[in-house]
Amino acid sequence: MAINMKGKNLISINDLSKEEVAQILETAEIMKLRHYSHEEQPLLKGKVLGMIFQKPSLRTRVSFEAGMIQLGGAAIYLGPEDIKLGQREATKDIAQVLSRYVDGIMARTFSHEIILELANYSSVPVINGLSDLLHPCQILGDLLTIKEKKGRLSNLKLAYLGDGNNVAHSLLFGVVKVGMDIVLATPSNYEPKSEIVEQAKKDAKKMGSRVEIIHNPLEAADKADIIYTDVWTSMGFEKERDIRKNVFRPYQINQDLVNRAKDDVLILHCLPAHRGEEITDEVIDGPHSVVIDQAENRLHAQKAILALLL
Numbered sequence: 001m002a003i004n005m006k007g008k009n010l011i012s013i014n015d016l017s018k019e020e021v022a023q024i025l026e027t028a029e030i031m032k033l034r035h036y037s038h039e040e041q042p043l044l045k046g047k048v049l050g051m052i053f054q055k056p057s058l059r060t061r062v063s064f065e066a067g068m069i070q071l072g073g074a075a076i077y078l079g080p081e082d083i084k085l086g087q088r089e090a091t092k093d094i095a096q097v098l099s100r101y102v103d104g105i106m107a108r109t110f111s112h113e114i115i116l117e118l119a120n121y122s123s124v125p126v127i128n129g130l131s132d133l134l135h136p137c138q139i140l141g142d143l144l145t146i147k148e149k150k151g152r153l154s155n156l157k158l159a160y161l162g163d164g165n166n167v168a169h170s171l172l173f174g175v176v177k178v179g180m181d182i183v184l185a186t187p188s189n190y191e192p193k194s195e196i197v198e199q200a201k202k203d204a205k206k207m208g209s210r211v212e213i214i215h216n217p218l219e220a221a222d223k224a225d226i227i228y229t230d231v232w233t234s235m236g237f238e239k240e241r242d243i244r245k246n247v248f249r250p251y252q253i254n255q256d257l258v259n260r261a262k263d264d265v266l267i268l269h270c271l272p273a274h275r276g277e278e279i280t281d282e283v284i285d286g287p288h289s290v291v292i293d294q295a296e297n298r299l300h301a302q303k304a305i306l307a308l309l310l
Contacts, residue, residue: 005308009119009126013136013173014199018207021140021177027304028144028297035070035300042072043307049075050102051129052094052118054085054109055235059271059298060129060137064106067303073310076102085114095121104310107131110236125309132236133193135166137305138270139174141298145290146180146226148297149266154179154209159224159261161185161217161251162278163244164192167230167270172200172211181210185220187247217251224261228268229253229278245277253279258288266290 003023013021034041049068053061061077068075085091095118098105104125107118112133119126128136147153158175160168164186172192175182182200184192191197191213204211214220221227232248233241258265267279267289275281284291 006310007125008309010136010305010309011115011119011126011128012134013139013170013177014203016177018177021143021174024140024301024304024308025144025147027308028140028300029147031303031307032144032297032300040072041070041303044068044103044310045072047071047073047103047310048101049073049306049310050078050098050105051075052078052083052085052105052107052109053129054080054107054114055130057108057129059295060106060108063299063302064129064306067299067306071303071307073103073306085109091117092121094118095126096123099123104306127305127309131166132234133166133169134173135170135270136174137298137302138167139170140305141301142171142228142268142270142294143174143178144297144301145268145294146266148293149290150225154207155181156225157181157183157223158226158228159183159185159220160228161220161253161257162229162248163190163232163234164213165230165234168192169196171228172196173203176200176204176207176209176211179207179209181212183210183212183214183220183224185214185217185251187251188215190247217257218260221257221260224265226266226268227253227258227261230270231272231274232278233274248278252277253283255280255282255286258283258286264288268294271295 065075106127106129108129112131201211232244269291
């Protein structure tokens, strides 16, 4: 039975039930098939998405804007200089005013508190396009990619190597919802937030899956079905880049590390990639890499989110 998600916010995958996650992925699969069959899908005809950006973006902006157009709607880009969140005008005022103009708000921000405040004061759905804490839309696209390539989501091992950042946090929430095991290998002092790990472990226990946080990248990659990485220095941490490059060097995804995984391992990276740092050219351009399919699936997963929420 279809679950009515109209009017719901998407702030964190943790807020979604496993049934809602499944519905988003199933809807995305149908929409992707129809997209490649050149079927029109005017599900959001007359609807408008307001898109707030504090950070530069390729995939988030283009995938959301293209998604709205493909569903018969429209999107309005609001860049850092357009509204100056919390500077020129209070965030709660922006949320309330935008709610009178648009049918949904997507925001890509530095502070997660801004996302929460927008959601608190908006009367239309708010979608977290990225915050310093979470990146839920990315992970829903990732799950769609894994399901396409592996034919299933449960009983797989995903190894994440690198920084315990917003992508790692949303991966923890996302993979346990679908019964997948996850092993995160990070340097000491760069682990994901403990409260997120604990919540993910509670969900994993219900689903019969496993969450493990370790410091050995080779152990994490051993017999993995999926290896995932992200940049070592996220936006906002540029001053730490030289330090991080030294600390994270053992966590690089190179061919030697890939050879420890299963023969049919998938290599995922949410992009943009710093080639030669967290991943080598040989691996990201190699036969196991699905990073371009993964980037495309942001479009289809987000179309499903938009259609279900707006």
